[in-house]
Amino acid sequence: MNELQWPELVIFALLFGLVTVLGFAAAKWRAGGTLDHLDEWGLGGRKFGSWITWFLIGGDLYTAYTFVAVPALMFSAGAMGFFALPYTVVVYPLVFMPLLRMWSVSRTHGYVTPADFVRGRYGSPTLALLIAITGIVATMPYIALQLVGLEAVLRTLGFNGAGIVGHLPLLIAFIILAVYTYQSGLRAPALIAFVKDILIYVVIVVAVIYLPIKLGGWTEIFGAADAKFEASPAKGDGTLLNGNNQLQYATLALGSALALFLYPHSLTGVLASRGRNVIKRNMSALPAYSLLLGLLALLGYMAIAAGTKPLVNQATGRPDTNTIVPNLFDQMFPSWFAGIAFAAIGIGALVPAAIMSIAAANLWTRNVYKEYVNKGATPAQEAKQAKLASLVVKFGAVAFILFIDPQFSIDLQLIGGVMILQTLPAVAIALYTRWFHVRGLVAGWVAGMAWGMWLLYTIPSADGSRAHFGGSALVLDKLSLFGWHPFAGSTMTIYVGFVSLIANLVVAVLVTVLARRLRWPNGLDKTSPADYHADEGDKKLRAIGAH
Amino acid sequence: MAPPGKTGLRWSPWNLLLVVPLLWLITPVFNRTGPELFGMPFYYWFQFLGIAVGVLCTSIVYVKTKDKPTTSAPGEPLDVDDLDEGAR
Numbered sequence: 001m002n003e004l005q006w007p008e009l010v011i012f013a014l015l016f017g018l019v020t021v022l023g024f025a026a027a028k029w030r031a032g033g034t035l036d037h038l039d040e041w042g043l044g045g046r047k048f049g050s051w052i053t054w055f056l057i058g059g060d061l062y063t064a065y066t067f068v069a070v071p072a073l074m075f076s077a078g079a080m081g082f083f084a085l086p087y088t089v090v091v092y093p094l095v096f097m098p099l100l101r102m103w104s105v106s107r108t109h110g111y112v113t114p115a116d117f118v119r120g121r122y123g124s125p126t127l128a129l130l131i132a133i134t135g136i137v138a139t140m141p142y143i144a145l146q147l148v149g150l151e152a153v154l155r156t157l158g159f160n161g162a163g164i165v166g167h168l169p170l171l172i173a174f175i176i177l178a179v180y181t182y183q184s185g186l187r188a189p190a191l192i193a194f195v196k197d198i199l200i201y202v203v204i205v206v207a208v209i210y211l212p213i214k215l216g217g218w219t220e221i222f223g224a225a226d227a228k229f230e231a232s233p234a235k236g237d238g239t240l241l242n243g244n245n246q247l248q249y250a251t252l253a254l255g256s257a258l259a260l261f262l263y264p265h266s267l268t269g270v271l272a273s274r275g276r277n278v279i280k281r282n283m284s285a286l287p288a289y290s291l292l293l294g295l296l297a298l299l300g301y302m303a304i305a306a307g308t309k310p311l312v313n314q315a316t317g318r319p320d321t322n323t324i325v326p327n328l329f330d331q332m333f334p335s336w337f338a339g340i341a342f343a344a345i346g347i348g349a350l351v352p353a354a355i356m357s358i359a360a361a362n363l364w365t366r367n368v369y370k371e372y373v374n375k376g377a378t379p380a381q382e383a384k385q386a387k388l389a390s391l392v393v394k395f396g397a398v399a400f401i402l403f404i405d406p407q408f409s410i411d412l413q414l415i416g417g418v419m420i421l422q423t424l425p426a427v428a429i430a431l432y433t434r435w436f437h438v439r440g441l442v443a444g445w446v447a448g449m450a451w452g453m454w455l456l457y458t459i460p461s462a463d464g465s466r467a468h469f470g471g472s473a474l475v476l477d478k479l480s481l482f483g484w485h486p487f488a489g490s491t492m493t494i495y496v497g498f499v500s501l502i503a504n505l506v507v508a509v510l511v512t513v514l515a516r517r518l519r520w521p522n523g524l525d526k527t528s529p530a531d532y533h534a535d536e537g538d539k540k541l542r543a544i545g546a547h
Numbered sequence: 548m549a550p551p552g553k554t555g556l557r558w559s560p561w562n563l564l565l566v567v568p569l570l571w572l573i574t575p576v577f578n579r580t581g582p583e584l585f586g587m588p589f590y591y592w593f594q595f596l597g598i599a600v601g602v603l604c605t606s607i608v609y610v611k612t613k614d615k616p617t618t619s620a621p622g623e624p625l626d627v628d629d630l631d632e633g634a635r
Contacts, residue, residue: 086571090569093569096605287598
């Protein structure tokens with residue numbers, strides 16, 4: 001074990017203690033009649049206003065892993081890592097309209113998950129099950145990645161042991177998180193998000209003012225980055241994009257933007273809000289976090305200018321670029337401030353991990369348990385089941401990190417993004433039209449999923465160390481349609497998720513046309529056009545927490 | 548705002564503003580170093596600018612397409628944006 005960093009550790013422990021108290025106290029925070037209902041445990045009573053929603057969704061989407069991995073990507077690859085910025089620029093305008101419809105229809109019918117909506121829209125438990133499983137599988141590795149972020153901080157604090165001892169602090173942190181999420185539900189991360197986001201804002205604002213002054217200004221910082229990429233033998237890096245990765249940059253940004261609100265945990269935050277105006281205001285207010293993310297990304301270049309070296313992870317024996325930002329803070333800031341910064345990242349892991357596990361638990365309960373295991377489940381049984389499922393999901397994520405190489409979670413998260421995109425026709429397009437036939441949607445999902453997974457399998461990593469699942473950038477030359485190479489010879493790269501989504505849509509259209517010709521039955525639509533415009537205060541809205 | 552038709556879709560021309568930020572996906576527009584701003588290459592500060600444009604677009608659409616409330620709870624002001632909202 002390395003030398004423990006005492007001042008940093010004390011501040012970290014104090015702030016961690018504070019959020020633990022908040023997490024438990026949250027159960028009573030503006031509590032409804034009962035916590036034994038998914039409206040309450042899983043959606044915080046569906047009554048969060050603009051401020052709470054802003055902190056909650058911000059804390060949910062901009063995760064600890066993002067804060068650690070985006071600068072790490074800038075540090076090692078340069079301009080490509082900046083895709084997070086256009087991604088978060090386009091996402092809110094794109095989802096502005098669909099999210100309002102999703103909120104209204106879910107509020108009218110009491111839907112808790114995206115799969116609930118699909119079930120109501122198409123009357124098909126099978127399609128809903130596919131959507132639910134996709135959501136759970138895509139979310140699990142995402143939770144595990146929060147642990148990667150938290151562990152990067154803990155290792156910088158000095159807990160860099162080998163084997164199981166090295167993971168112990170992480171395990172303790174996660175047990176505490178699991179217990180208060182079990183007790184308080186969505187109210188816990190909603191309350192903790194205030195602490196997390198305020199800490200993060202303070203740290204980043206100080207960092208982007210203080211560090212450039214200390215490092216000699218932005219010209220100096222970009223110069224150092226330029227020099228590093230000039231000297232490196234890798235071809236894809238640099239402070240600007242090159243001819244080969246521009247298409248990848250744009251499609252990755254667009255694909256990620258389309259995928260973001262298909263993730264069940266993002267929708268959980270949206271559905272927990274009180275009304276349409278809360279969502280509209282947040283579409284304009286959430287980009288404040290994008291600004292933060294962009295500035296944070298530049299920390300990767302500051303680390304280059306400061307000569308920061310990644311820490312060697314003693315559990316895997318490899319240098320871990322995810323420790324770049326914690327190491328930079330450790331090196332440049334007085335230890336008390338580094339402690340605050342570490343706490344910000346650490347607590348930043350807890351908020352999304354809690355929301356993600358709640359979202360996955362909701363999916364399990366509503367679309368698997370209630371649909372297939374216990375059809376007559378009462379709301380209280382549902383809540384109980386979801387609480388238990390949230391524990392299982394969290395310990396599953398811990399097991400991922402403890403017993404399997406963390407690299408596996410990173411690979412899976414990459415795969416998860418491609419997977420969740422395949423639910424776009426059934427979830428997002430279905431908000432607008434029921435033109436697609438249910439069998440077309442299933443066929444499209446199967447096609448997009450299979451092709452996406454196959455393409456990811458065939459991509460080697462950039463440094464050539466691994467033959468499979470090495471990234472999401474597909475060289476166009478390798479794109480093959482039943483042996484036909486439409487872009488033979490091209491060295492440009494494109495995001496796999498984007499390619500597989502197109503395949504999904506094409507198959508869905510073809511099967512839909514066929515199904516309409518053959519007059520296959522297309523399920524029953526329980527929603528009506530007016531449902532998609534319902535708002536808070538409407539007389540016919542369902543009572544919250546009702547049976 | 549147009550009344551809901553048979554499809555239930557409500558359309559306003561202001562919604563078209565939401566397409567504007569997609570410009571930030573066209574990389575040849577900004578993949579260059581100059582002109583620099585405070586020592587930051589064009590590539591970086593132009594993408595930061597995209598955030599402001601996105602906020603402007605969503606804000607305009609919000610203001611211009613504000614639905615008239617169908618019903619309002621008695622005594623509750625509709626634009627309250629404080630931390631107490633939602634308690635009813």
